[in-house]
Amino acid sequence: MVEEKLLCSYPDNLQELFPTVALLQHINAQSYVGVPLLDLNQQVIGNLCIIDVKSFHTDERTKALLSVFAAGASTELQRKWVEEEKRHAYQDLEFRVEERTAGLVTANNALESEIRERITVEATMRVMAEREKAINGVILRMRQTLNLDSIFNITTTELRQAVKCDSVLIYRFKPDWSGELVSEFISENWNILLPRRANDPRLTQIAVDKPNCITTQISSLELLSSDIYLQDTQGGIYRQKNRYCCVNDIYTNNFEPCYLNRPIAKLFLWYDRDF
Numbered sequence: 001m002v003e004e005k006l007l008c009s010y011p012d013n014l015q016e017l018f019p020t021v022a023l024l025q026h027i028n029a030q031s032y033v034g035v036p037l038l039d040l041n042q043q044v045i046g047n048l049c050i051i052d053v054k055s056f057h058t059d060e061r062t063k064a065l066l067s068v069f070a071a072g073a074s075t076e077l078q079r080k081w082v083e084e085e086k087r088h089a090y091q092d093l094e095f096r097v098e099e100r101t102a103g104l105v106t107a108n109n110a111l112e113s114e115i116r117e118r119i120t121v122e123a124t125m126r127v128m129a130e131r132e133k134a135i136n137g138v139i140l141r142m143r144q145t146l147n148l149d150s151i152f153n154i155t156t157t158e159l160r161q162a163v164k165c166d167s168v169l170i171y172r173f174k175p176d177w178s179g180e181l182v183s184e185f186i187s188e189n190w191n192i193l194l195p196r197r198a199n200d201p202r203l204t205q206i207a208v209d210k211p212n213c214i215t216t217q218i219s220s221l222e223l224l225s226s227d228i229y230l231q232d233t234q235g236g237i238y239r240q241k242n243r244y245c246c247v248n249d250i251y252t253n254n255f256e257p258c259y260l261n262r263p264i265a266k267l268f269l270w271y272d273r274d275f
Contacts (some may be wrong), residue, residue, distance in 0.1 A: 007043060007063060008034045012055040012175035031056035035066045037074040048073050134162035160185045173238065177230040 007254060010017060010032040015024050024031075034049035048070045050056065058066075138158040142151045152170050160168040169184035230236055237245060247253050 005036050005038065005042070006057075007066065008032075008185045009058050009202055011057045014051075027051070028053050030054055033058055033062070033066065037070055037077060039074065039078055046073060131162055134158055138162075149183070153185070156183045156185035160187075166190060173230075174236070177235050179230075 012031055013031050014032050015021075018024055029051045031052045031054065032049060034047050036044045037046035037048060039045050048066065050066075072138060138154060141154045141158070145154075146231040156168040156170060160166075167184065167190055169186075170182050171179055173179045174180050230238070233239075
């Protein structure tokens with residue numbers, strides 16, 4: 001009857017008509033009336049029924065009421081389905097938005113990282129270009145003279161300006177690992193070591209506390225002195241042919257007090273080059 005979209009009625013003896021349905025016996029059902037629920041396309045989408053424990057006879061009024069309630073139930077059922085479909089659509093849309101947003105965030109983070117890397121690379125390249133320009137300028141100026149003192153002075157001057165440090169000096173070793181200070185270029189608030197400070201009695205007075213302190217070995221071109229430590233070790237780390245040595249903080253690298261008592265520098269850097 002549902003397939004035929006018609007009202008179906010069993011006014012009594014329901015259990016006898018359907019003896020295999022245990023539910024009817026369990027609730028002691030005696031009568032049944034059912035009407036199909038139809039959608040807008042007149043397709044069956046459900047069933048509205050009345051089950052009673054006593055006989056139930058349908059008349060025209062009862063059939064009309066069942067039709068009205070069936071239409072209302074059908075409308076409500078379809079509305080519920082539409083709301084569920086809408087909710088599922090919103091959930092799917094939210095998932096897609098979240099997925100797309102996550103993709104955009106990932107792409108944006110990757111782009112920001114790439115931009116930072118490019119900025120870092122460009123800054124590094126600018127520094128390298130500036131230093132290369134400075135080095136080329138030093139080499140060009142050095143080629144314009146054959147005077148060794150002029151070459152040393154050009155080197156210290158240009159190097160200090162290129163790396164923007166406070167002081168640059170050149171200390172030349174002798175075959176016996178003694179040495180001499182041959183050139184320096186310092187900032188305005190620094191004391192000059194060459195040549196005026198070479199014979200400064202205050203420098204000598206501080207240096208004598210440590211016989212192997214290299215401060216006693218800094219001299220002008222005219223004044224030579226021996227470095228006991230370097231002579232004993234045959235040049236120490238300088239003998240290893242390292243290209244450079246950098247000490248970021250002399251106060252944390254176990255320097256002798258004779259260095260630290262005179263505020264010469266906090267950063268120490270030497271560059272090994274055969275002249």
